[in-house]
Amino acid sequence: MGFNYCEQIYKLEKELRETYSSNENYYDIRFKVRAEKLALILDDFTHYAEREIKDALPRSPLGKALDYAKKHLSGLKNVLLDGSLEVDNNAAERAIKPFVIGGKNFIFANTAKGATSSANIYSIVESAKANNLVVERYLVYLFDNLLQIDISHSEALDNLMPWSGNIPENIKIKDKK
Structure with missing residues (x-):
């Protein structure tokens, strides 16, 4: 289930790049679209992670992945602040x-x-x-x-x-x- 959120994020980023990257105001467009669409995906993922981490064994691969995701979500949400930021490194x-x-x-x-x-x-x-x-x-x-x-x-x-x-x-x- 968690992979679906990553897939949605990268699909949105690819669509933005393919559709608007040649526009002079690409970063402004990306900022606005992210505010509308990416923010919802990240919110859904946050709720998913918070819900699933309660039942996951802390040392299991899923438990570790959810813990890692929770710790880094606030950093990932920085892409909502500036359209010139990338979703990954x-x-x-x-x-x-x-x-x-x-x-x-x-x-x-x-x-x-x-x-x-x-x-x-x-x-x-x-x-x-x-x-x-x-x-x-x-x-x-x-x-x-x-x-x-x-x-x-x-x-x-x-x-x-x-x-x-x-x-x-x-x-x-x-x-x-």
């Missing part, structure tokens, strides 16, 4: 997966300074990907330009960031439309 988990898998290869980061350097590089790479940039081209562009600016000047540094409007077109991934 799948994108973030996909982004860090290569680094988790390659963890044994990162043994060189055996100091706090090495770990910080690695985290900075990973952040730059994933930010470039998230902003539809060709990572290798962006890194060359970034390093070439870092040599030419005073990095203590925050505006000059901001202009090199992947999300800035100053990235040359040859570094951006072309739309496949």
